[in-house]
Amino acid sequence: MTMTIRQTITEVVEHNQHRIFLVDAVSGRELTYGEFHIQACALAAELHRRGLQKGARVGVIIPNCSELAVLYFACMYLGAVIVPINPTLSKSEVQFILESCKPSFVMATEVIAKSLKQLHENICVLATASDAIGASTDPNKIVIDHLQPAPSFVLLQTAEADHPVDLLADLLTDDLLVIMYTSGTSAKPKGLAHKIGSMFRNAVAFACAQNIDQNSRFYLTLSMAYMGGFYNLLVLPFLCGASVVVDHVFDARASLHFWEKAKKHQINTLWMAPTVLSILLRMDRGRTGEQFCRASVRHAFVGFAPLPLKVKDEFELRYGVQLIENYGLSETLFVTARSHAGHGNSGYVGEPLPGVAIRIGTDAQDCAGVDQSDVDREGEVQILTPDLMAGYLNAAGELLEVQPSNWFPTGDIGRLDAQGSLSITGRKKDIIIRGGINISPAAIEDSLLQVRGVSEVAVVSIPHELYGEDIVAVLKLELGLDLDSLLPALAGHAKENLAAHQQPARYIAIDELPRTASGKVQKARLRELVAEKFQLSSSLRKPEPERAIAACS
Numbered sequence: 350m351t352m353t354i355r356q357t358i359t360e361v362v363e364h365n366q367h368r369i370f371l372v373d374a375v376s377g378r379e380l381t382y383g384e385f386h387i388q389a390c391a392l393a394a395e396l397h398r399r400g401l402q403k404g405a406r407v408g409v410i411i412p413n414c415s416e417l418a419v420l421y422f423a424c425m426y427l428g429a430v431i432v433p434i435n436p437t438l439s440k441s442e443v444q445f446i447l448e449s450c451k452p453s454f455v456m457a458t459e460v461i462a463k464s465l466k467q468l469h470e471n472i473c474v475l476a477t478a479s480d481a482i483g484a485s486t487d488p489n490k491i492v493i494d495h496l497q498p499a500p501s502f503v504l505l506q507t508a509e510a511d512h513p514v515d516l517l518a519d520l521l522t523d524d525l526l527v528i529m530y531t532s533g534t535s536a537k538p539k540g541l542a543h544k545i546g547s548m549f550r551n552a553v554a555f556a557c558a559q560n561i562d563q564n565s566r567f568y569l570t571l572s573m574a575y576m577g578g579f580y581n582l583l584v585l586p587f588l589c590g591a592s593v594v595v596d597h598v599f600d601a602r603a604s605l606h607f608w609e610k611a612k613k614h615q616i617n618t619l620w621m622a623p624t625v626l627s628i629l630l631r632m633d634r635g636r637t638g639e640q641f642c643r644a645s646v647r648h649a650f651v652g653f654a655p656l657p658l659k660v661k662d663e664f665e666l667r668y669g670v671q672l673i674e675n676y677g678l679s680e681t682l683f684v685t686a687r688s689h690a691g692h693g694n695s696g697y698v699g700e701p702l703p704g705v706a707i708r709i710g711t712d713a714q715d716c717a718g719v720d721q722s723d724v725d726r727e728g729e730v731q732i733l734t735p736d737l738m739a740g741y742l743n744a745a746g747e748l749l750e751v752q753p754s755n756w757f758p759t760g761d762i763g764r765l766d767a768q769g770s771l772s773i774t775g776r777k778k779d780i781i782i783r784g785g786i787n788i789s790p791a792a793i794e795d796s797l798l799q800v801r802g803v804s805e806v807a808v809v810s811i812p813h814e815l816y817g818e819d820i821v822a823v824l825k826l827e828l829g830l831d832l833d834s835l836l837p838a839l840a841g842h843a844k845e846n847l848a849a850h851q852q853p854a855r856y857i858a859i860d861e862l863p864r865t866a867s868g869k870v871q872k873a874r875l876r877e878l879v880a881e882k883f884q885l886s887s888s889l890r891k892p893e894p895e896r897a898i899a900a901c902s
Contacts, residue, residue, distance in 0.1 A: 354520040354545055357588070358426075362386045365563065365590045372614055373415040374596035382590075385419065392423035393516050399473070401454055403428035403519060406528065408452035408469070410434045410443065410461050413573050415595050416477045418583055420456060421573075425545070426516045430525045432540075435574040436461055439848050442538070444468050446530050450540055451746040522546025525739060525748075529576055531679045531787060538789070540742035541680055551682040551736040552585040554702045558686035559648065559673070561618065563590035568616040570599040570607075570625075576679050577653055577785075581620055591618070604628045608638035612645070620650040622785030623657065626664045626672075627815045642668040649673060653785040654817055674698050676730075676771060678759055680738045685771055696763070696772040706733040707771055708756070709764060727774060730763040731756045781810040781818050786850050788820065793843075793851055797822055800842050802830045807862050807870045808853070811879055821879050822853040825862055832858040857882055 352360070365382040372379050380388070401407065407429050411417045424431045432450050434443055447455065447468055455462075455469045462474045526545035530538040556562075567586050571578040578598075586593045594614045597603060599621075607629060611619075629638065642649070649670040651661075661672055676698035677684040684707065685699035701707050710731040733756050740750040751757075763773040781788040790808035797806045805825035810818040826835065836856065843852050857879065863871040 354522060354524075354549065355517040357549060358517055361588060361590060368563065368590065369592045370587065371415050371418055372592065372594040374594050374610060374614060375414075378415065380415070385422070388419045389422035389426055390516065392419055393426040396423060396429075396454075396473075397427055397516065401427060401429055404430065404524070405453040406430045406432055406450050408432045408434055408447055408450065408455040409574075410436050410455065410457045410465070411475060411477070412436050412458070413569070413578065413595060413598055414477045416475055417573055418593075418595060420475055421579065421583065422587075425526060426520075428516075428520055428524050430542070431527045431579075433527070433529065433574040433579055435572060437848060439846060440464070440468075441846060442848060445537060446540070449530075449537075449742060449744070449746055450528055520545065522549075527579065528742065529579075529679055531575075537792065542739040542742070542748055543682070544739050547736040547739075548580065548584060548682065549588060551702070552580070552588050554704070555675070555683040555686055556585060556589045558688070558702060559650075559675075561585070561589050561591065561648065565589060565591040565618040565647065566614070566616050567591060567593045567618045567620065568611055568614070569593050569595045570597070570603065571620065571622070571653075572598045577620065577622075580682070581650075599625050599628075601628055601632060604632040608633065608635070608641055612637060612641045615645070617645050617647045618650075619646060619648065620652075622653045623651060623660055624654070624784040624816055626651065626656075626660050627817075630660070630663055630667065631815065639668055642670045646670050650675070654782040657817065676773060678732075681732050681734050681757055681759070682736045684732055684734065696774050698771050698773055700768075700770055704735050707731070707765060707769075708733075710756070710758065724767050725764055727762060727764045730759045730761045730771070730773070732759060733757070781808070781820055783810075783813070783818050783820065783850055784816040788851055793820065793822065793847060793853065796846050797824070797839065797843065797853075799846075800835070800838055802827050802835050802838070805862055807872065807875055809872055809876050809879060811855075811876070811883065813854075819854040820852070821855045821857060823857045823859050823862065823875055823879065825860070826858055832856060855883070 362382050367381050367383065369379050370382045370385045401424075407424050409417070409420065409424075409431060411420070421431055432446070432452055434446055438446075443465075452469070453471065455465060455472050456475050457465055457472060458477055459474045462472050465472055522545065524545050525542050526548055528540050528542045530540050565586065567582050569578060569582040571582060573579050573583065583593060594616060596610065599607070604625075646668075649668075649672050651672045651674055656672070656674060664670075665672055673687055674697070675683060675685050675687060683702060684705055685701055687697070687699035708731050709726050709728040733754075735753050737751060737753040737755075737757055740748045743749050761773055763771055765771055781790060793808045794806040797803055797808075803824055804827050807823045809821055809823065811821050813819040822839075824832070824835075824839075826832065839856060859878070863874040863878070
C-alpha cells in the first residue's frame with residue numbers, strides 16, 4: 350500500500366532520529382533528523398499562528414544557510430507553497446516574480462527585507478546565523494539599503510519546541526509543494542509548480558536507481574533558490590536518510606578551499622554544474638582534491654547545463670572519478686539514471702526511470718510509446734512521466750494545469766539506442782546556458798531595446814571555456830550613431846536593469862539583422878557572423894555536442 354505524505358515524512362524522521370541530517374559548513378553546527386524535525390515543526394507552528402494557511406504561497410528570498418532548509422520544511426509541513434527567489438536577481442525581476450505568484454508572505458533576511466518594503470506588504474524576517482548578503486553599491490540589487498527605514502516585519506527564530514506540533518495530517522499527494530521560476534525562451538521567467546507526491550516519488554526512484562542511501566553525504570553548494578539546491582540536494586537526501594553539508598553558493602573564491610572543506614566534512618556525494626568543474630580544474634593547484642576524490646567520493650553527479658567533453662575527460666582523468674550525467678528538466682524532474690558505467694555513446698545520460706517513457710518525436714507525431722523506428726534516429730526528445738509538473742502560472746498567477754498523460758516536448762535533441770539508452774546531442778530551445786544558469790535572450794533584448802539609439806537587438810551566445818557559453822548583443826543602431834559613443838549608455842543600462850549573469854560580454858553593431866522570409870531573426874546565421882567577427886577558432890565555432898541538461902536545472 351502506498352504511504353501517505355505524513356507517513357513518509359514520519360518514517361524518515363523516526364528511522365533516522367539520531368542520525369545527522371544537516372551540517373552548517375560555516376558554523377559547524379549539526380542537526381540530527383530528530384532535531385531538524387522539531388525545529389521545522391516549531392517554525393511551522395509559529396507561521397501558522399501568524400496566519401499562514403495550507404495552500405498559501407510563500408516567497409522566500411534568503412541566501413544558502415541551514416535556517417533556510419528549516420524554513421522550507423516548515424512550509425512543507427504546513428502545506429504552504431514555497432516560491433524560492435534568488436537573492437542575486439535584480440529588483441525588477443524580484444518584483445515581477447512577486448507580482449506573478451502573489452504570495453501571502455515573503456520571507457527574507459533582515460538586510461534583504463529592508464529593500465523589499467515597497468514590493469510587498471507582508472514581510473517576515475527569518476533570523477539567520479550569518480545574516481544576508483552584505484551591502485552593495487548597486488541600488489538595483491536586493492540587498493540592504495542603509496538609507497531606507499526598516500520595513501514593518503516580524504522576526505522569526507528557528508527556536509526549538511519541547512513538543513513538536515503535528516501539522517502533517519492534512520498533507521495530500523496532490524498538494525503543491527513548490528513554484529519554481531525558471532528562465533526559458535520567453536522574455537520573462539516562467540513559474541512552474543510541482544506536487545509534493547510527484548517530487549517525493551521521483552526523488553526516491555532516482556535515488557534507488559543510483560544507489561544513493563543513508564550513507565551518502567552531500568555537499569550543498571548550489572543555490573537553494575533553484576531546483577538543484579532545493580530538490581537534488583535537500584529534499585532527495587532527506588527522503589534517503591542521507592546527510593547534507595550546507596555551504597555558501599560556489600564561486601571562484603570558494604574553489605580555493607572547496608576540497609579542504611569537502612574532506613573536513615567527509616563528503617562522499619557531489620552534485621556539480623560544468624562551470625564548477627571548469628573552475629576547479631583551473632583554480633585547484635594542490636593535490637588534496639585528487640587524493641580525496643579517489644579515496645572518498647562515491648558519486649559525482651554533474652548537470653544543469655551541457656557538459657563539454659573536454660571538461661569531462663580532464664576532470665575524470667585528474668580526480669579519478671566518473672562523472673555521472675542524467676537527464677531531466679525542471680518540468681519533468683528526473684527522467685533517466687545511468688545504469689551502464691561503460692557506455693561509450695557521446696552524450697549518454699542513462700535509461701528511463703520506472704514509470705517513465707521516452708520517444709524521439711517529430712512535429713506531427715501523436716502516437717503513444719516508442720517503436721523500433723525510434724532506434725538511432727535523431728530528433729526531439731519527448732517524455733511521458735507521472736511526475737510531470739502540475740502546470741505553469743499564467744499572467745494572473747493562476748495555475749494552468751497540465752495532464753501527465755500527455756507527452757511533453759522537451760525541446761532537446763537526442764537519440765535512443767536498441768537498449769533504450771538515451772543520448773542527448775543538442776537543444777532546440779533558444780536559451781543561453783552560462784555557468785549552469787538558463788538565460789533568456791528575449792529578456793536581454795527587451796531591456797537593451799529601451800536604450801535610446803538602439804533600433805533592433807538580437808542576443809546570441811559564443812563558446813566560453815569556463816562558463817560554457819557567453820552572451821553577445823548584436824545591435825542595429827539608429828542612423829548616424831556609432832557603437833563606441835553608445836557603449837557607456839548600454840553598459841550602464843545593463844548594469845542597472847539586468848542581473849549579473851545576464852550582462853552581455855560583448856556588443857556588436859550591424860547594418861541589418863539576418864532574417865527568414867517570415868521575418869524571424871536567423872540566430873544560426875548571426876552566430877556565424879559573430880564567430881567571424883571575433884575570429885573564433887574552428888573548434889570554438891563548432892563546440893562539443895551539448896550533453897545532458899541535468900534534471901532540475
